[in-house]
Amino acid sequence: MAKQSFDKRIKETPADDDREVAVILKAVMPGDPSVKLGGVDPVAEIMALADTAGLRVVSAVLQKRDRPHPGTYVGRGKLEELKQEAERVGAHVILVDDPISPAQGRNIEETTELRVVDRSELIMDIFARNARSHQAKIQIELAQLQYFQSRLTRMWTHLSRMEGGEVGTRGPGETQLETDRRIIGKKISVLRNRLVQIEKQAHTQHKSREGSFRIALVGYTNAGKSTMLKRLTGADVLIENRLFSTLDTSTRKWDLDVPFDVLLSDTVGFIRKLPHDLVASFHATLMEAREADLLLHIIDASSLTIEFDIESVNRTLSRIECDEHHTLMIFNKLDQVADAQLIDLQHLLAEHGDSFAVSAADGTGIEKVIEHILGIAQLREERGEYQLPHSRSDLAARLRTLATVEREEFLDDGIFLEARFESGQKARWEKALREAGLLPPISS
Ligand SMILES: Nc1nc2c(ncn2[C@@H]2O[C@H](COP(=O)(O)OP(=O)(O)OP(=O)(O)O)[C@@H](O)[C@H]2O)c(=O)[nH]1
Ligand SMILES: [Mg+2]
The missing domain is CATH 1.10.287 (Helix Hairpins)
Structure with a gap:
């Protein structure tokens, strides 16, 4: 972003704005979306993060580099420039758009005589505020x-x-x-x-959810996961145009026409360079995704960095061992996609199997997603555990023809069986059991 527009930000800030003033420091490296794509502001995301954390960003000092300087992150000369810029705008904090080493942090701190916050600390600060x-x-x-x-x-x-x-x-x-x-x-x-x-x-x-079909919403922060949960289940969840609004998993029952419960879970959002320690300590929250039968990867289709967003979510999914999960790609915010972006979106839809374009906000395209999920849910395998009296070995034989019996134990008071059914067969088997008086009848 041009320095001019930052100067405008300083001028336009109301006098009673008592937020801490921050200057961004960023080494713009070859992997950065702004290097690979035209029209992408290299500091847009860190500014959104800073805003969420209650900082007022008034300026940015950038340096194009192949890799960060091991001791000072950017070059010495750039640090001097940063010092002068920070003095000019009366900054309280230097915000570095990367995780930095203690030595780099110390050197920036010594030069500018200001507190230095790196990207990992900023993200963790937001998490701490929103927890x-x-x-x-x-x-x-x-x-x-x-x-x-x-x-x-x-x-x-x-x-x-x-x-x-x-x-x-x-x-x-x-x-x-x-x-x-x-x-x-x-x-x-x-x-x-x-x-x-x-x-x-x-x-x-x-454990109590065993037997139900579990779906988890995953994706980049602010992509619309919570809006999708609300759209599909009517749940009243927190939806905000801010980063990391959702930190707790919330699970809702989804009324789909299948003979078992369908549960839909909203999860914490991901972002580029998500700190490793966060992923590790949110293990339990992320378990929801790991244990799901199906993932809905929600993508903000109006994002200028859409392919980078998808890639960084995929990388995090593989860090939490979810990359092999059956996943639907849901390109959301279709109502906000500019005409010029539509062709790229078509390509992305063609490139990814099982993908959909929707607007969770106005409901466009949602029916198709529901229909598809219903199809998957109906096809899924079902499991069941049964205990039959020793006298009914005929039923045990029948079960073997209808399902794969994975465990069979002869107990004092009967035969215990654990079975895996193909779609529809479980209902048939349980009907037979009911007729034999071995399962309570379904109340009508
Ligand atoms: N225009 C438009 N806005 C949407 C759509 N879906 C979500 N939004 C908006 O995008 C913002 C983020 O939505 P959320 O549902 O909170 O996103 P999230 O993925 O849950 O975000 P975090 O929990 O913060 O990671 C909100 O302002 C929503 O109103 C959509 O289809 N169209
Ligand atoms: Mg959310």
Whole structure:
């Protein structure tokens, strides 16, 4: 974005705006969408993140580079320019649009004499602000502590190397670091234990959902996952034109015409360079996607960086072992797609099998998606567990003709069988059982 437009932002900001003023620092590298695509603002996304985090961005200092400078992230000269720009606009914070190393952070901090926040810290800050449930709060606290701990460890190695690392030369600073590490380590293990407890409870809940068909909404943040959940199930969920509005999984029953429950879950959104510690600590929340029978990958079709968005979601899905899941690609916000983008959208639809163009907001194209999902749900395998009296081995034989019996145990009081059915066969089998008086009749 041109410096001029930032100057305009400074002028237009009301005097009573008491948000912290930030200047963005960004090394624009070859993988960046703005390098590969024309018309993409290299700082649009970090500005949206900053806005969500309550910062007021008034300027940006960019440098084209092949890779970040290992010590200073950008070149020394650029850092001087950053210092002057930060002074000119009266900045409080330097916002770096990448995860940076402690050494890079320290050098930028020393040059500008300002607080430095990197992309990972900013994303985690937003998560911390938006966390509502007990679980989300613990997950984000754990992620922040782990991130902090990994940096502390690196800082510590750096310091001990600087001081020659001689045995027996422990200064008070080092002792303090060790104490910090011990306290943080302890806190991390307390939080981990609490999460394990919460996950155990969730596991019991998941067990009760066995037998139902589970669908999870996944996708880039702000793509319209929650809007889609509302459109399909009528659920009253939080929908906002902000990043990371949803941090907790919410699961709703979806009334589809199939003889089993269909559950639809909304999940946390993804973004480019999603911090590793966040993915790790949101393990339980992301479990919803891992255990789903079907994923709906919701894409903002009006995004200028659509292919990058898809790619980064796919990368995160593979990090959480969901890349092999049956997935429908749902290109959303069709009502907002500019005419010039329609051809690209056609190509993307042709390129991805099982893909749809919809508007979750006005309902366009939704019927087709529902029909398709219904088809998949009807085709799915069904499972069942039964106990038959020893006298009815004829029924056990019948079950073997209708299904694949995966487990069979002869107990004192009968035969236990676990079976996997093809579509429709379970209903037939249970009808036979009912006629034999071995299952309660369906109340009409
Ligand atoms: N024009 C238009 N806007 C939409 C559509 N679907 C969603 N939106 C808007 O996009 C914004 C984000 O929608 P959400 O449903 O909150 O998106 P999300 O994917 O759940 O986002 P996070 O939970 O923050 O990751 C909101 O302002 C929605 O009103 C659509 O089909 N058309
Ligand atoms: Mg949402």
